[in-house]
Amino acid sequence: MQAKETLFADLMQGRAQQFQVPLYQRTYSWTEKHLKQLWNDILEQALLLESGDRSASTHFLGSVVLAPSPQNDATFPRWLVVDGQQRLTTLSLALAAIRDHVADTAPVEAQRIDEQYLINKWKSGADRLRLLPTQADRAQFAAHVRGPLTGQGPGSGIATAYAFFRRKLVEADDPAAPQDVFRIEQAITSRLALVAVTAERGDNVHRIFESLNNTGLKLSQADLLRNYLFMRLRTRGEHVYETYWLPLQDSLGNDELEQLMWLQLVLDGDDRVRRQDLYAAQQRRFEDAGAGEEEIERYIRELHRRSAHFRRLLHPGEEPDPAVRAALSRLEAWQAAVTHPALMLLLDRRERGELDASETARALSYVESFLVRRMICRVPTNNLNRIFQAVPAQLPLDVPVTEGLRRLLSSENRFWPDDAELREKIRTAPFYQYGRWQQRKLVLQRLEESYEHPEPVDFASAQLTIEHVMPQSPGDAWLSALGEEATGGEAPEELHARFQHTLGNLTLTGVNAELSNHPFDRKQDLLRGSHLEMNRRIAATERWGVREILARADELADRAIALWPAPLRGVGRAERSRDWQLAHQVLAALPHGTWTSYGDLAAFLGSGAQAVGNHLANTPGVVNAYRVLTSDGRVSDGFRWTAPQEPGSDDVRSRLAGDGVRFTATGAADPAQRLTADDLAALLAGTDDDRTDGEDPAWDGTAAQPPGEETRAQRFFRQLAADDSPGTVEAVRALFTHWEELGGWIGHGAGHVTTSAYLMLGEAGGPGRGIWPMTLYPGAGRGGTAEVVFQYMAVREPFTDRTLRAGLLARLNALEGVDIPEGKLELRPNIRLSLVAQEGNRKLLAETLTWFRDRWVARGAS
Structure with missing residues (x-):
């Protein structure tokens, strides 16, 4: 191999030649994020050119790896672009946009750009293009380079990139700060440095492609496997690509295609493979079997066939049978992607004639029942991947498919609750x-x-x-x-x-x-x-x-x-101790400086307080069992240690004090430090915001409303005014005004549930895209509250630093009537909005929110 630094101009201009993007390369995939970064780099170099500073360094754009094309000849060199096609395609589109931008005012310059960088003037057909993208992008690219611009289609990455540069060139013509378009062209062609790696004919370009570590988009497992497959199809690549691969690629996105490739491995019996190991696993299977072109083609044909099944999982409306369609729709609504190995197996067996539509629907009902019964009975979901990934390899062969699936899901340690357990949990569990x-x-x-x-x-x-x-x-x-x-x-x-x-x-x-x-x-x-x-x-x-x-x-x-059908009897039953395991988990998660009661723990479990007390009294090794107290914060008369304690450490009150639990003058644990059943649930719930059931996930306070319909902000204040004083309502309005003056915005929950208001910082579009210190809720009869979302801050910079969250807590506790214990730094404690009506509190809260904003802004400068 030879490697040298070069420029786009040196690489592309000169005698007639062509750079071919191989079939195995992914389609054009740069997003606006990548385009914006490139544009900023181009403008920076254009400014350097304008300043006349010729000594300033060029901008390194990345590598381009080339190999001689099998179609190469002495009179018309052709190169395979093993790596760097995203960069070359993007720069070519930028130059096409410049050409078109100046076509009317400087037609000679437009022709020059065309002939220097984009076309081979004396060639025709595909050879006329100096860059020949992968087949799926070819028509779009050709339309933008040589016209006509018709049939672009929505979502085309090529069209999006071209439109981006056209828009930016118009912006560059701003009279207030004009940019010389030809200086921009010069920056693209002579100020963006590339390292060109040129392989000899005998070099293993597949290995080069596989091992590259570049600054563009990371190659996915699907990209690597596609490269491998078509590098192996030396004689039938074009036929297989056009007949099977291109339709497959058109019907599924890259991520969906990767999922299908992984599913095919699982369906072939590899129940241990991880999706991130897809490429290596499939490559190993081919090489162990000594696969030739016929086997590779057979694999791609099978992918193509199974893609129709996979699309029905993603788009159940494409399923013709109404009963099967309804079942698939419910599983899709459940977000049950984890079941895809089993569902793909069922659709495959139906196509092979091993079961009809009614049997398929019945089998799907078993899958749905398995999920629903486990959810109602609060069986953890962490083993669902393993259970369903094992279905193709472990399905019994001595019974029909539908009954085999029911038997497999009913077997030991699959935890499919029976009728008795389902009935009990419907009665008692906090669904x-x-x-x-x-x-x-x-x-x-x-x-x-x-x-x-x-x-x-x-x-x-x-x-x-x-x-x-x-x-x-x-x-x-x-x-x-x-x-x-x-x-x-x-x-x-x-x-x-x-x-x-x-x-x-x-x-x-x-x-x-x-x-x-x-x-x-x-x-x-x-x-x-x-x-x-x-x-x-x-x-x-x-x-x-x-x-x-x-x-x-x-x-x-x-x-x-x-x-929801029950599991088979006698195949093997689940353990009945899951609820107690849940109790052990939540007690171990109790933050420092908190306690809970037998009733709270019982409500969280869907049990009775006496049963909880008996279990804790008779089960050794339960972490923090002594932090479960009576409802009035006292040690139960029936409490006893289940194991001998070190001398001097057997006093429960001393242990509680050592854990940060405070005591009132009457000797009871501080009620402010008590965790309710809802608090216990939040401890194990993670940070996904499911606080308001069914609300629009956009959380966007600017969302348009139909004409005449009450806005979210109006709904919030109407509900707030229903049971809070006018003084409280006005204080909240003043708080919102202050927040907006700080640069924040107010997002509102949607729908018919009690509306919420989020004090947001950052990009609009949802809490996941910014940060918010608190969420306000109308009281719906009990007075409005401000929920301080420490739990969500903990995964958002800079408040991943616990000392910052503790600083926020200290400032909030300075408000009169607020006393949030430190143990609730992991949770979402509430403040009554009526407290904000007090002038002193209103001023302190405004200062606290300013402090919060300043910490968030400072994180970007550090």
Whole structure:
């Protein structure tokens, strides 16, 4: 090989020649991010040229690796672009844009650019192009280089790049700061340095391609494998590419194609391969088998065939059979990509005639049941990848496919809950706190559909959210009614915590905000007029309490058991200790300076406080078991250590104090440091914001509303004013104004749930794209709150630094009436918005938000 530094002009101009991008190269894929960076580099070099500083260094753009093309001849050199096609394509498009920009005012210069860099003047057909992109990009590139510009198609990377440069050249003509377009051309052709690596005919260019580490887009596993395949197809490459690969590439994106390649390995029985190891694994299979061109072609044909199956998983509407289509649609809505190995196997076996459409739908119902029952019963999802990846290799061969799949999923350690466990969890588990919101909504939707109402709701267009019939923030009337049902010394608040999130207390509605925290008789009137059969049945009851919640849970359990088939009996049952394992996990996650109660832990688990106490008293080795106290913050009379303690370390109160738990004058643990069942759920929930069920994930405060419709901001302040004082409302308005003056913006939650307001910094489009210190919620009957989102800040710079979060906590605690314990730095503690109405607090909070903004701005300068 030979390597030398060169410039675009030296590489491209001169005698007639052609640079060919091989079939195995990916299509053009630079995004606006890459184009902007290149444009900034070009302008920088143009300014250096304008300054006359010839000694300034050029900008190094990267490498270009070339190899002699098999079509090369002495009169017309042709080179394969082994690496660097993205750079060469982009620079060629930039020059085409400059040519077209000056075509009317300087036609001679436009012709010069064309002939020097873009075309071979005396050649025709494909040979006329000096750069010949990979086949999928060829027509688009040719249209921009030699015209006509027709049929570009949406989303074309070539068209997008060309349009970008045309737009930037128009901007460069700004009279306020004009840029000489020919100086920009000169910067492109003579100030962007490349390292050209030229291989000899006998060099292994595939190895060069495989090992390159360049500054462009990283090659994916699909890119590497495509390169390998077509380097091996020496005689049939064009035919295979046009017949199978190009249609395959047109039907799937690069990431989807990589997923399909991985699935094919799994379907062939390699149940251990990781997607990131796809290329090496498939290459090894070919080389171990001594695969020739025939085997390579057979592999690509099979990819092409299976791509139709894969598209049906991604786009269920393409499935012709209605029952199979409905099942695939539900799995797609569940976001069940983890099941794709099993689903691909089923569609493949159906095509081979081993099962018909009805059997396929039944098999899909087993997959759906496996997912839904596990979610309702709160089985962790961390082993789902392994379970479904093993299906093709482990499917029993001695029974039909559908029954084989059911047997495999029913086997030991697959944890497919049976009817008894499902019924128990529907009665007791806090369904609302587990799984993704769209999964919870889908369960309720399926239960509603099971009533087979003659005029069913169109769920695709209905804006429904999940409603707690007994509200999450109950008023005195609700607590009084619960007190009539409390037994065994259980407080109404504990009873509420235990049943509020269970499935029996949840329904779907389009009037969530209107239902709010109203007494049940008011809710009855609203639910009675609902189009949902579930709501009509709730409205038909005389009262709503624990007895009614449990009765409805039993009714829904009957329907769930009928909807989602049970596993086979006797194949091997799951362990029954998962709930206690969940308890151990959450107790081990208790932050320093916090405690919880038996009732809180029981509500989190969907258990009873006495059962929790018995388990902790009789199970050795449970971390932080002594930090579970009675509801009033005292050590239970029945507490005992399950193992001998070091002398002097057996005093529970001393241990609690050592863990940062404070005590009141009465000797009880500080109630501010108590973690509720919701806090415990948040500890294990991660940082994905699922706080407001079903809201628009855009979070964009600037989102347009249909004419005459209430804006999100208007909805927020209407809901806030419903149960907060005018002084509080005005204080919040002043707070928003201050935040916007700091350079922030207000994002609002959408939909019919109680609207939220986010104090955002950074790019619009969602919390994942910026940072926010707090989220404000109207109180829906209990007074508005500001949720301080320490949990989310912890994964966003610069507040990954805990000392900064602690600094924010200290400033918030300076507000009168605010006392957030340090242990809640891992959570999302609330501040009552009514406190902001106090002038001193309003001033301190404004200063705190300014401090927060300054820390965020400083992170960009460091």
